[in-house]
Amino acid sequence: MEYLWGAVWCFFAEGDAAAETWVRAKTLAILEGKARDVAAGIRRRATALGLNAAKRKKADVCATYLTNKAAYLDYPTALAAGWPIATGVIEGTCRFLVADRMDITGARWSVKGAEAILKLRAVRSNGDFDEYYRFHLAQERRRVHEQRYANANDVIPQAA
Numbered sequence: 001m002e003y004l005w006g007a008v009w010c011f012f013a014e015g016d017a018a019a020e021t022w023v024r025a026k027t028l029a030i031l032e033g034k035a036r037d038v039a040a041g042i043r044r045r046a047t048a049l050g051l052n053a054a055k056r057k058k059a060d061v062c063a064t065y066l067t068n069k070a071a072y073l074d075y076p077t078a079l080a081a082g083w084p085i086a087t088g089v090i091e092g093t094c095r096f097l098v099a100d101r102m103d104i105t106g107a108r109w110s111v112k113g114a115e116a117i118l119k120l121r122a123v124r125s126n127g128d129f130d131e132y133y134r135f136h137l138a139q140e141r142r143r144v145h146e147q148r149y150a151n152a153n154d155v156i157p158q159a160a
Contacts, residue, residue: 001027007042007062010055030066031085035073039066 004023012019029038042063046056066073078085102114109117123132 003058003062003065006058010051010057010059011045011049030073031075031079033074033076035066035070039063039070042066 001023004026008019008023012022026038026042039062042059046059051059075085098118102109102117123129
């Protein structure tokens with residue numbers, strides 16, 4: 001949509017209510033799997049209006065983006081499969097979970113350590129920390145106190 005909003009001002013005056021209608025129509029067409037058609041329409045409109053290279057720049061950038069990314073904009077398949085398509089939400093989550101914690105000056109992370117921190121941040125952000133911590137304590141108790149002597153041949157120490 002960012003690209004569409006850039007392109008729309010090549011065709012409409014700033015503040016024109018028709019611009020919002022145009023962006024909405026193009027967005028719906030892209031969601032229907034018609035990204036290449038939208039790109040072609042944007043280029044045709046810019047040409048029909050006789051826009052010079054400078055005036056049509058954002059329209060061309062939008063059309064190029066839609067054409068280049070058309071294979072990744074198969075929203076009908078994604079929606080039918082129940083996959084998330086809201087990249088803004090995904091990017092915001094990445095920034096919140098990853099960048100805000102991992103991108104600290106001087107920090108060095110191993111893959112294993114970074115993964116552990118990210119999982120813990122996700123659990124906390126989702127409001128599941130208390131349930132997770134109860135599970136963690138139960139697993140730790142099992143690992144430390146119960147599995148050590150799970151083998152029937154192990155000698156269980158007797159209290160003095």
